[in-house]
Amino acid sequence: MxxxxxxxxxxxxxxxxxxxxxxxxxxxxxxxxxxxxxxxxxxxxNKLTRDRVLGRLGIDGYDYENYVSIKEYRQWEIRMEILNNISNGNLKEAYQKIKMYSESYDKYCNNNLKMQFCIFAYAQIKKRKGYNRRLGKIFADALECTVKCSCDMISSKVLSAQELSFIMDDAYYNREPERMRIYEQVVEYIKKPYFDVFSRAMIYPKAVVHICREIFSEQNIPDRQSYVRMLELCSGAKDILGEAKRTYYLWEISRLLKNIYSYFLKNDGENSGNGVAQEKAEENQGFMQAFNEAGRLAGISVKMQDDTYIYKEYGVYCTADVIYKRRRTLGLTVRQLADGYMIERTLAKIESGRANPHATTIKELFKRLNMSAEYSRLEIVTDKVEAKDTIRNFKKKCNSGEYDKAKALLEKLKRNIDLSVPVNKQFVLRAEGYIAFKLKEIGMQEYMQVVKEALECTIPYECIMNNKGDIFITNEEIMCLNILMSDKDTERAKVYSDFLQNVFEKNKDEEYWKRQKVYKVLMTNLANVKGSEGEYEYSNNVSKSIISMCVMEKKLTFLCENFYNLAWNYREQNKSKQEYIHYVEYSYYIARFFDEDRSMKFFKSRMDEWK
Missing domain, CATH: 1.10.260.40 (lambda repressor-like DNA-binding domains)
Structure with missing residues (x-):
């Protein structure tokens, strides 16, 4: 393969x-x-190799859809179980699974990366137990699985986020005299222009926290120059986390900022020459309250207790499951999918995981199922670096409401990709419809028609809505479906509601579904729909489950929507006015953290309306 x-x-x-x-x-x-x-x-x-190569190129794999064989999927599942057990404090079970994973055999596995993961996971167990003795040596051993790097060689090496994290851990536990110099080098390294914001978010905040702790350790009462430096670092870290919508070391950064703002307000008053004002301190405090509330609802501490996040992955799919579920989603029989290409028995073996097909076989089956044949891909299929950069910039312009600039970027993208590829055409159609709607060039119904046309580039609309069993739809198809579900037509809205509830009830206990981005998109929509239908408790329970997942995954992407859904339900039930205002405020401060101007204005208007 x-x-x-x-x-x-x-x-x-x-x-x-x-x-x-x-x-x-x-x-x-x-x-x-x-x-x-x-x-x-x-x-x-294999996936470990693909991820590390991408990581060294400064690309975080979170936005990728990844398709792997059943054997590799089981290996990935074990890694995720190890990490989740560590995060949840089930350390004995985590240790047993590390032993099982390290002894398992897979001819496609990268042994260096596998061993590095096992050493890292073992170190996290010791860290959670508070056994710091020899931890520096353990992290150094983890680093040496892939690269030999002294503190004088950092800038000359090609390193991933994981390897940079190992370097900092080795410094913290093993190299006290050189710590500060190493942390500063890591901060400069992660600023290299080819690192995307998600990769920076994994490392920069951690390095900043270490630097600030060193400053407080070296100076019992830091001087003004040190506070200025810490303000610059912590503000930069929070901006990166806000853009990436991640929470890695976010509580620690916010706590440091609280102390830094207090220092400047005490010494300089409200109009600090360093740009620190009461407004900034209040904004930070408001965000901390919102973040703590998310942790309270999830029953999880928002403090960083381990670094398992550097290995946690989502959007990973087993090719056997995908072929089976996609075939059923499209309403095809085994005979229809296999027709003219292979015998039915062979396809049945592939779907059950009893056969390990060649890449060309997967490619053909995915093509028949209207899917891209790439094992790792973003929204589009292309080998052009410029095209993928254009998509990221397009999204930024859309989020900031700069639709004319987004439209120009979309035209540029169209010139750089093959629009005869269904998934490429699908993305462009949906994006064109969105921009045209936002620029008021088309109305809502015309927009819905464009999105439906985009969806049907790869899958008939009816195949999804009539599905009562297993379902597999891609992230881009979910984006289309999510827009269609905002239709105000009462009859169609009821169909969407029934579909969402069916998906939720069938999959709410399935860890496979909960690990996929698809789940949170659909369930946030379900919470909104059920709230509109007056099923407030059901809606609240769904929103709280999504908030819990956001906290556990350290990704705040759907937090605003679900906080506001709770607020809306409280208002409709005529419950405490104060409770409503609190949750709208939480939504506002999270949106402010994301720097989403339109959302901030919306939540601010709701706060003012009730105050």
């Missing part, structure tokens, strides 16, 4: 655009000739 061409080409072009050699990128992962074959689509790269 080997990767399809587009992913390998994308890796190659990204590597060259970052002026990296094969030897630099492949160090400790594989030999340079193997990476060359991966780039040319002649060798399969």
């Amino acid at each position: 080997c990767d399809t061409d587009e992913f390998g080409k994308y890796i190659s072009k990204t590597r060259m655009s970052n002026y990296l050699s094969l030897e630099q990128l492949s160090e400790g992962i594989c030999d340079s000739s193997s990476l060359n074959r991966i780039e040319h689509g002649k060798r399969y790269a």
Whole structure:
């Protein structure tokens, strides 16, 4: 089995655009000739390898949909179980699973990366237990699985977020005299332009917290210059986390900012020359209250207790499950899908996981199921680095309400991708409809029609809405469906409500579903629909479950919507006015953290309306 061409080409072009050699990128992962074959689509790269290569290129894999074989999926599941057990404090069970995972055999597995993960997980167990002895040596051993790097070599190496994290942990536990210098080097390293905001969010806040702790350790009462430096670092860290919508070390950063603001307000008054004012302190305090409330609803501490987040992954799918569920979603029989390509018995074996098909077989089956054949992909299929950068910039302009600029970026994207590929056409159609609607070039009903047309580039609308069993729809299809569910037509709204409730009831106890981004999108919509129908308790329970998932995953993407849904339900039930205002305020401060101007204005108007 080997990767399809587009992913390998994308890796190659990204590597060259970052002026990296094969030897630099492949160090400790594989030999340079193997990476060359991966780039040319002649060798399969397992998920650990793909993730590390992307990581060293400064690309976080969160936005990717990843498809893996059943054996590799089981390996991934074990890794996630280990990490979740550590996060939940089930340390004995985590240790047993580490032992089982380290002894398991998979011919496609990258042993260096597998061993590195096991050492890292073992270190996290010791850290949670408070056994700090020899932790520095353990983190150093983890780092050496892939790269040998002294503190003087950091800037010359090609490192991923995980490797940078190991360097900081080694420094914290093992290199006291050199700590500050190492942390400062990591801060400068992660500023390299090819690191995306999600990769920066994994490392920059952690480095900042370590630097601030060193300052307080070295100076019992830090001087003014140190406070200015800490303000700059912590503000930068919070901005990165807000853009990425992540919570890595966010409570610690917010706590530091609270102390820093107090210092300046005490010494400079409200009109500080450093830009620190009462408004900033109140904003930080409001956000901390909202963040703590999310933790309270989830029953989880919002403080960082471990670093398992650097390995946690979502959007991973088993190809056997995908083929089976997608076939059923489309209403196809085994005979219809296999027709003219393979015998039915072979397809049945593939779907049950009893056969390990070649990449060309997966590619053909995915094509018949109207899906991209890439093992790792974003919304579009392309090998062009520029096209993927354009999508990220397009999203930023949409989020900031700069629709004319977003429209120009979309036109640029269309010139750089193949629109005969169904998933590419689907993304562009949906995006064009959204921009046209926001610019008031089309009305709501016309917009809905465009989105439905986009959805049906890959799957008939009726196939989804009539589905009563297993379902598999891609992230882009979910985006289309989410828009269609905002339709105000009463009859259609009831159909959407029934569909969402059916999905929720069938999958609410399935960990597989809860790990997918699809789940949170659909369930947030379900909470809104049920609240509108007057089923307030049901709606509240769904929203609280999504808030809990946001806190556990350290990703705040759906927090605003679900806080506001709770507020709306309290208002409709004529419950405490104060409770309503609190939850709207929480939504406002989270939106402010994200720097989402339109959402901030909306929540502010709701607060003023009731005050």
